[in-house]
Amino acid sequence: MNFKKIATIVLIITCFSCSDYVDILPEGQQNSESYFNSQSDYEDALVGVYDLLTTTYLNNILGEIASDNSLCGGESPTDVLEWQQIDDMIHTPDNGALRSIFQFMYAGISRANYIVEFQNNIDFEGKDQLLAENLFLRSYYYSELVKFFGDVPLYVDGRISIDATQSIDRTPKAEVYAQLEADLLIAIESLPWQQSQNGRATKGAALALLGKIYLYQDKFPEAASTLDQIVISGQYQLVDDFATIFLNSNENNVESVFEVQHFGGEGGSFDCFQCVEGNVAVGFMGPRFTGGNFGPFTKGFAFNPPTTEVYNAFSSEDLRRDASILNMEAFVAERPNVTFSLGNEVDYTGFYNKKYIPYAEANAGDTNLTHSNNYRVIRYSDVLLMAAEAFNRSGLNDVKARNYLNLVRDRAGLEDVETSGTNLTQDILLERRLELVGEGHRFFDQVRTGQTNSIPGFTDRNTLFPLPRIEIELAGNRWPQNPGY
Numbered sequence: 001m002n003f004k005k006i007a008t009i010v011l012i013i014t015c016f017s018c019s020d021y022v023d024i025l026p027e028g029q030q031n032s033e034s035y036f037n038s039q040s041d042y043e044d045a046l047v048g049v050y051d052l053l054t055t056t057y058l059n060n061i062l063g064e065i066a067s068d069n070s071l072c073g074g075e076s077p078t079d080v081l082e083w084q085q086i087d088d089m090i091h092t093p094d095n096g097a098l099r100s101i102f103q104f105m106y107a108g109i110s111r112a113n114y115i116v117e118f119q120n121n122i123d124f125e126g127k128d129q130l131l132a133e134n135l136f137l138r139s140y141y142y143s144e145l146v147k148f149f150g151d152v153p154l155y156v157d158g159r160i161s162i163d164a165t166q167s168i169d170r171t172p173k174a175e176v177y178a179q180l181e182a183d184l185l186i187a188i189e190s191l192p193w194q195q196s197q198n199g200r201a202t203k204g205a206a207l208a209l210l211g212k213i214y215l216y217q218d219k220f221p222e223a224a225s226t227l228d229q230i231v232i233s234g235q236y237q238l239v240d241d242f243a244t245i246f247l248n249s250n251e252n253n254v255e256s257v258f259e260v261q262h263f264g265g266e267g268g269s270f271d272c273f274q275c276v277e278g279n280v281a282v283g284f285m286g287p288r289f290t291g292g293n294f295g296p297f298t299k300g301f302a303f304n305p306p307t308t309e310v311y312n313a314f315s316s317e318d319l320r321r322d323a324s325i326l327n328m329e330a331f332v333a334e335r336p337n338v339t340f341s342l343g344n345e346v347d348y349t350g351f352y353n354k355k356y357i358p359y360a361e362a363n364a365g366d367t368n369l370t371h372s373n374n375y376r377v378i379r380y381s382d383v384l385l386m387a388a389e390a391f392n393r394s395g396l397n398d399v400k401a402r403n404y405l406n407l408v409r410d411r412a413g414l415e416d417v418e419t420s421g422t423n424l425t426q427d428i429l430l431e432r433r434l435e436l437v438g439e440g441h442r443f444f445d446q447v448r449t450g451q452t453n454s455i456p457g458f459t460d461r462n463t464l465f466p467l468p469r470i471e472i473e474l475a476g477n478r479w480p481q482n483p484g485y
Contacts, residue, residue, distance in 0.1 A: 035118070036115075036118040036121040036122065037121070037122065038122070038124075039122075039124040039125075039126070039127075042115065042124075042127070042130055043130065045111070045114060045115050046115065046130055046133060046134055048111045049108060049111045049112045049115070049134055049137045049138075050137065050199070050200075051111075052104060052105075052107055052108035052111065052141070052274070053108070053137075053140075053260045053261075054260065054262065054274070054276060054277060054278075054279075054280075055100075055104035055105075055107075055108075055273065055274050056104070056144065056260065056375070056377075057273075057279055057280040057281040057375065058097060058100055058101055058104070058273075058280075058281075059101055059144055059147075059148070059440065060281060060375060060439070060440030061083075061281045061284065061285070061303070061304055061440065062083070062086055062097065062101075062440075062443075063440035063441060063442060063443045063444060064304055064353075064438060064439075064440055064442060064443070065083055065086055065087045065303075065304055066086050066087070066089075066443040066455070066462075067442035067443035067446055067455060068307065068309065068310070068442070068446070068454040068455050068456070069306060069307065069310045069433070069437055069438070069442045070304045070305055070306050070307060070310070070353070070438075071087055071304075071305055071307060071347035071349065072084045072086075072087035072088075072303060072304070072344070072347055073301075073302045073303045073304055073305045073343060073344050073347045073348070074301060074302060074303050074343060074344050074347070075288075075301065075302070075343050075344060076343070076344050077344055077346050077347075079301075079303075079343075079344060080097075080303070082095045082096045082097040082098075083097060083303065086098075087347075088456075088457055089455070089456070089457030089458050089459070089462050090457065091465065091466070092466065092469075092485065093466040093467060093468060093469035093472075093481060093485050094468075094469055094470075095465075095466070095468075098148070098465050098466065098468055099468035099470065099471065100273075101144070101145075101148055102145070102148075102149070102467070102468050102471055104274060105141045105142070105144050105145045106141075106145075107274070108137065108138070108141040109138055109141045109142060109155075110159060110160065112134050112135075112137055112138035112141070113138070113155065113156065113157070113158050113159050113160070114158070114159055115131070115134050116131075116134070116138075116156065116157065116158055117157070117158030117159055119131055128190040129190050129191060129192070131190070132186065132187040132188075132189070132190035132191045132201070132206075133187070133191070133200060133201045135183040135184070135186060135187040136183075136184065136187045136191070136201040136205065136206050136209065137201065138156075138183065139180040139183050139184050139187070139206075139209060139213075140209060142154070142176060142179075142180055143180060143209065143212070143213055143216075146173045146176055146177065146216075147216075147444050148464070148465045149464060149465055149466075149467055149482065150173050150464045150482060151170040151171060151172050151173050151176070152170060152171065152173070152176060153168045153169065153170055153171060153475075153479075154168075154171035154175065154176050154179060155168060156179060156183075165474070165475055165476075166475065166476045166478070167476075167478075168475070168478075169478055169479065170479045170480070174217070177213055177216075177217055180210075180213055181210065181213060181214075184206050184209060184210040184213070185210070187201070187206045188203055188206045188207060188210070191203040191205075191206055193233065193235045194235070198251070198252040198259070198261060199252070199259060199260070199261035201258065202257075202258070204230050204233065204235055204236065204257050204258075205257055205258035205377075205378060207226055207227070207229055207230050208227065208230060208257050208258065208378045208382075208383050208386075209258075209378070210226050211223045211226040211227035211230075211383070211386055211387070211390070212378075212386060214226060214390075215386055215389065215390060215448075216444075216448055218393075220389075220390045220391075220393045220394030220396075221390075221394045221396060223386065223387075223389075223390035223394075224387060224390035224391045224394055224396055224397075227383055227386050227387035227390060228387055228391075228400075230257070230380075230383050230387075231383065231384065231387060231404070236254060236255060236256075236257060236380040236383070237254050237255065237380065238255055238380060238381060238384075238407065238408070238411050239253055239254060239255045239411075240411070242319055242320050242323050242411060242412065243319070243322075243323035245323075245355075245376070245379070246323075246354075246355040246356070246373070246376070248359060248361075248372060248373055248374075251374045252374070254380075255379050255380045255381065256376060256379060256380075257377075257378040257379060257380055257382075257383060258377040258378045259374045259375065259376050259377060260279075260374060260375040260377055261374055262277060262278050262279040262371070262372050262373060262374050262375065263277040263278060263370075263372055264277075264278045264361055264362070264363030264364065264370045264371050264372035265362070265363065265364050265370075265372075266278070266364060266365070266370065268280075268365045268366060268369045268370055269365060269366050269369070270366065270369070273369070276365075276369050276370060277370070278363060278365075278369055278370030278371050278372060279356070279371050279372070279373045279374070279375060280369050281304075281356060281375075282300070282356045282357070282358045282371040282373045283300050283301065283358050283367075283368035283369055283370075283371055284300060284301045284303040284304065284368075285300055285301075285302075285303055285304045285352065285353045285356055285357065285358075286298065286299055286300020286301065286302070286352065286357055286358040287299065287300060287302060287326070287328060287340050287352050287357075288300065288301065288302045288340050288341040288342075288343050289338065289339070289340045290339045290340055290341055291337070291338070291339040292335060292337035292338035292339055293335055293337060293338065294331075294335065294338050294340075295360055296359050296360055297357055297358060297359060297360065298358045298359060298360040298361075298367075299358070300357075300358050300368065301343075301368065302341075302342075302343035302344070302348075302352070304353055304438075305347060305348065305349045305350075305351055305352060305353075306325050306349065306351040306352070306353060306437065306438065307349055307351075308349055308350075308351070309454075310325075310433070310437055311325055311327070311349075311351050313430075313433065313434060314434055315414070317413055317414065318412050318413065318414060318434065319411075319412050319413040320412050320434060320435065320437075322354075323354065323355075324353075324354055324355055324437050324438055325351050325352070325353070325354055325437070325438070326351065326352040326353075326354040326357060327350065327351060328340070328350045328351065328352065329350055353438040354438075355437075355438045355439065356373055356375075356438065358371050358373075359371070359373070376439065381408050381411075381435050381436075382432075382435075382436060382441075384404040384405070384407055384408055385404070385405065385408060385428060385431055385432050385435060385436075387400075387401075387404050388400075388401040388402070388404040388405045388428050389401070389425070389428045389429070389432075391404070392421075392424050392425055392428060393425060398420045398421070398424055401424060401428065402416070402417060402418070402419075402420070402424065405417060405424075405427065405428055405431055408431060408435055409431065412434075412435070429445070429449060429451065432445055433445070443455075447463055459484070460483075460484065461482070461483055461484025461485060462484075464482045464483075465482070466481060466482050466485035467479060467481055467482060467485075469481075
């Protein structure tokens with residue numbers, strides 16, 4: 001399986017909004033009910049489950065736009081209006097971006113469930129590991145849904161029939177999390193620490209996702225124990241030079257726990273974002289260059305500009321600031337011939353997300369959509385900070401919490417902290433903001449820790465996003481809407 005260039009052989013795509021199953025089969029191929037007859041059939045189907053990871057670009061960009069880390073940006077205040085509404089916290093159940101997330105994540109779940117439904121057809125060497133990867137991916141898609149929507153319909157035994165779409169209710173998120181915990185514990189047993197191919201799920205990735213799920217439920221002792229297994233394993237370490245982590249030449253490095261593989265050489269278009277193998281978010285976030293020598297970067301659409309406040313939250317000694325955020329004033333001062341458009345002047349801050357800035361490359365199709373920058377889903381520094389938070393907030397071990405926090409700070413060129421208790425908690429949460437700025441985690445960290453006062457327009461209803469209205473209607477109006485919508 002090649003996770004840089006995915007050519008899916010069989011996909012069974014089922015969303016709650018679909019009126020029927022869609023079978024995408026090569027000419028002469030058997031139908032979906034008789035497909036799993038060889039190891040390669042299972043492997044090809046698993047590629048289809050991985051393939052939907054490319055759609056999580058939307059989850060990640062909205063995780064920043066919805067937070068106090070960035071504004072929406074774009075060309076004008078009405079450019080991609082559904083993102084603008086989320087930035088202003090005035091989104092409704094008719095928001096198209098939220099419906100896309102709902103559909104994309106359930107498409108991934110359906111592909112995983114297709115394998116689950118026929119998992120007992122045949123036996124072959126490596127089957128346990130394949131099924132473990134599948135459980136990890138399904139857990140990841142479900143965890144994204146819970147982050148956005150809270151209680152969501154849970155179905156794990158196979159594909160969802162047309163009749164079932166009219167009878168499945170929303171499942172309390174505690175029960176969804178319980179299912180994910182059980183699935184990940186099974187997956188961990190069969191996953192290796194290292195894979196032969198980049199991008200495939202590992203034991204470390206499954207432990208990290210499980211630890212994160214515990215953390216989101218305030219199960220701090222369980223999170224501490226789980227995440228500490230990753231640290232103790234010695235499988236990962238911090239990259240010495242922070243500025244190199246997000247270079248395309250340094251993908252899948254020793255700090256990468258799980259990384260979505262993107263490929264710029266396979267075309268795509270605005271007509272089908274889920275068809276694109278490149279990182280769609282990257283083209284949206286680049287500056288709107290108009291002339292001069294701005295290499296190695298290329299132009300973008302100026303969405304997701306970091307705020308002045310988050311830029312100033314870094315100390316001048318922090319090595320991460322200029323590696324994470326492009327200061328356009330400083331950039332142009334060094335290259336006076338560079339020209340650019342401000343785009344949406346209301347949201348123009350002078351800053352851009354440098355972690356996922358578009359690079360000039362030989363990409364295909366619509367070159368704004370097919371950048372090959374991998375998305376770093378979970379980095380080792382994230383694991384260290386989650387473990388630090390878990391050890392601190394559980395009251396188990398502030399010394400270990402400080403040690404893990406200071407490993408991250410040391411790499412950033414900062415002095416160690418010596419705090420404890422609630423002061424240490426605040427130090428850890430601030431460090432998460434600075435270390436992970438621009439990576440899509442901020443809004444959900446703010447919600448789960450109750451630190452939403454700094455989000456403009458945020459009210460209690462914004463703790464969750466609304467379920468898409470049309471999905472409620474297509475499910476027979478069975479599902480109650482989230483409060484306030």
